[in-house]
Amino acid sequence: xxxxxxxxxxxxxxxxxxxxxxxxxxxxxxxxxxxxxxxxxxxxxxxxxxxxxxxxxxxxxxxxxxxxxxxxxxxxxxxxxxxxxxxxxxxxxxxxxxxxxxxxxxxxxxxxxxxxxxxxxxxxxxxxxxxxxxxxxxxxxxxxxxxxxxxxxxxxxxxxxxxxxxxxxxxxxxxxxxxxxxxxxxxxxxxxxxxxxxxxxxxxxxxxxxxxxxxxxxxxxxxxxxxxxxxxxxxxxxxxxxxxxxxxxxxxxxxxxxxxxxxxxxxxxxxxxxxxxxx
Numbered sequence: 105x106x107x108x109x110x111x112x113x114x115x116x117x118x119x120x121x122x123x124x125x126x127x128x129x130x131x132x133x134x135x136x137x138x139x140x141x142x143x144x145x146x147x148x149x150x151x152x153x154x155x156x157x158x159x160x161x162x163x164x165x166x167x168x169x170x171x172x173x174x175x176x177x178x179x180x181x182x183x184x185x186x187x188x189x190x191x192x193x194x195x196x197x198x199x200x201x202x203x204x205x206x207x208x209x210x211x212x213x214x215x216x217x218x219x220x221x222x223x224x225x226x227x228x229x230x231x232x233x234x235x236x237x238x239x240x241x242x243x244x245x246x247x248x249x250x251x252x253x254x255x256x257x258x259x260x261x262x263x264x265x266x267x268x269x270x271x272x273x274x275x276x277x278x279x280x281x282x283x284x285x286x287x288x289x290x291x292x293x294x295x296x297x298x299x300x301x302x303x304x305x306x307x308x309x310x311x312x313x314x315x316x317x318x319x320x321x322x323x324x325x326x327x328x329x330x331x332x333x334x335x336x337x338x339x340x341x342x343x344x345x346x347x348x349x350x351x352x353x354x355x356x357x358x359x360x361x362x363x364x365x366x367x368x369x370x371x372x373x374x375x376x377x378x379x380x381x382x383x
Contacts, residue, residue, distance in 0.1 A: 105124055105149075105150040105153065107122035107123055107124045107146065107149065107160075108122070108123045109121070109122060109123075109168075110122075110123050110159065112161075112190045112193045112194065113193070114186070114189055114190070114193065116173070117164055117169075117170045117172070117186065118169065118170040119161055119162060119163075119164065119169045119170070119186070119190055120142070120161075120162045120167060120168040120169050121142045121159055121160050121161045121162055122142040122143065122145070122146070122149075122159075122160045123157065123158070123159050123160075124149040124150060124152070124153050124157070124158040124160075125149075125152070125153035125156060125157040125158055126153070126157055127157055128157075129153075129155065129156055129157045130155070130156055130157070130198075130199070130200065130223070131156065131157050131158075131159055131194075131196055131199040131200070132152060132156035132157070132158045132159070132199065132200040132201070132202055133159050133160075133161065133187075133191060133196065133199050133200070133201050133202070134149070134158055134159065134160040134161070134202040134203070134204075134207070135160075135161060135163065135187065135201070135202070135203040135204070135206075135207030135208070135210050135211050136160065136161075136162075136163065136166065136167075136204055136205075136206075136207045137204045137205030137206045137207055137208075137229075137230075137367075137368075138205060138206040138307070139166065139291075139303060139307060139308075140166065140204070140205075140207075140287050140291075141162050141163075141166045141167030141168075141287055141290045141291055141303075142160035142161060142162045142167050142290065143160075143167070143286040143287050143289065143290040144160070144204060144286075144287050144368075144370070144371070145158065145160040145202075145370065146286040147283075147286070147370075147371055147374045148370045148371070148374050148377060148378065151374065151375070151378040152378060152381065155382075156200065159194065161187070161190060162290075163183060163186070163187075163206075163207070163210075164178065164182075164183070164186060164304075165178055165303055165304035165306065165307050166291075166303050166304075166307070167290050167291065167302075167303075168290065168302075171304040171306075172304065172306070177306060177309065177311075178304070178306060178307055178309075178311075179311065180209070180210070180213075180233045180311070180314075180315075181213075183206075183210045184210055184213045184214055184217060187210060187211075187214050188214060188217065188218060191221070196221070197221060198221055198222075198223055199221065199222065199223065200222070200223050200224040200225075200226070201214060201215060201222050201224070201225050201226070201329075202226045202227075202228070202381070203226075203227055203228070203230060204228045204229060204230065204368070204370060205228070205229050205230050205367065206230065206233075207230070208227040208228060208229060208230025208231065209230045209231070209232055209233040209234070210233075211225060211227060212225070212227065212230070212231055212232045212233075212323075212324060212327065213232070213233070213323055215327045215329050215331070216323045216324065216325075216326035216327050217326075219326065219327065219328040219329055222329040223329070224329060224330055224331075224332075225327065225329045225330070225331040225332070226331075226332045226334075226380075226381055227331065227332065227333045227334065228334045228369055228370050228377070229334070229335060229336060229340060229343060229367050229368075229369065230343070231324065231333055231348060231351045231352060231355075232320040232321075232323065232324050232351055233314070233315060233320060234314060234342065235314055235315050235316060235317040235319070235320045236313075236314035236315065236316060236317070237316075237317060238316070241313075241314075244310060244311070244312065244313075244314070245312045245313065247310045248309065248310040248311060248312035249312060251309055251310060260300045260301055260305065261300070261301075262295060262297050262298045262299065262300055263292070263298050263299045263300070264297075264298045264299075265298065265299065266285075266288060266289060266292060266299060267281075269288050269291075269292055269299055269301075270282075270284055270285055270288045273287075273288055277367070277368075278366040278367055278368075279366065279367070279368045279371065279372075280372075283368065283371045283372060284368075284371075291303060320351070321350075321351060321354045324351055324354040324355055325354045325355070325356075327355050327356070327358075328356060328357070329357070330357050331355050331357060331358040331359070332358070332359050332360075332361065332380065332381070333348070333352060333358060333359070333360045333361070334361050334362075334363060334369060334377065334380055335348060335360065335361070335362050335363070336362075336363065336364075336365050336366055336367055336369055337362045337363060337364045337365070340367050348360070361380060363376060363377075363380070
């Protein structure tokens with residue numbers, strides 16, 4: 105099933121996305137991970153359309169979405185604000201929410217912010233944002249303010265073709281090139297000598313400030329929506345089992361499932377993830 109493109113025109117930013125399914129069915133709003141894009145859900149979404157209209161957003165700076173204006177930076181709390189604004193623009197008063205990795209962290213805080221709007225919360229490899237225990241706060245702060253600003257398009261690698269870009273992505277992550285292909289195709293832009301990443305280079309800059317773990321847990325306690333959390337086995341290093349268990353305990357109505365595979369379970373184990381979602 106081929107998706108259709110959609111656009112969300114916010115006052116300061118244009119978002120884009122991919123839509124699967126019928127408009128007369130309930131909406132599942134899907135949020136991708138860091139440096140991915142809406143095509144992250146291209147294999148999963150067709151298996152969900154009997155139950156939902158799947159609308160996958162390109163988050164700011166990713167995919168075909170607009171980049172923030174010069175001088176601005178990407179902060180986690182702003183992603184939450186933008187997703188809420190996009191849902192309002194799309195006329196979504198009640199909707200299900202699916203997030204992967206960074207998108208799962210964003211979805212967690214969206215559900216905590218507006219619990220009355222979210223009918224179901226499904227999280228793949230993430231529950232809340234990456235937090236700070238305080239031990240690296242000063243060094244992270246200094247690093248963020250000493251980094252040189254990036255210029256769009258400058259210093260970016262040029263790939264001779266899409267296959268080379270997919271291979272480079274496979275080397276950098278645990279995701280096979282063939283599975284990453286839809287994400288890669290949406291993440292590239294044609295240039296004179298080949299292809300470059302179209303994502304905003306500022307996405308790779310250090311953040312000066314992260315929430316404290318106590319703040320994250322206080323926010324997770326505000327999720328009243330029925331929630332499902334899917335975690336890879338063996339666990340992803342930055343999602344240790346002890347941390348995920350303690351965070352999950354903050355959510356009143358949550359079911360935690362472990363599935364063998366890598367960080368992109370929804371691409372690696374699509375049929376099983378469709379069943380896990382209850383489609």
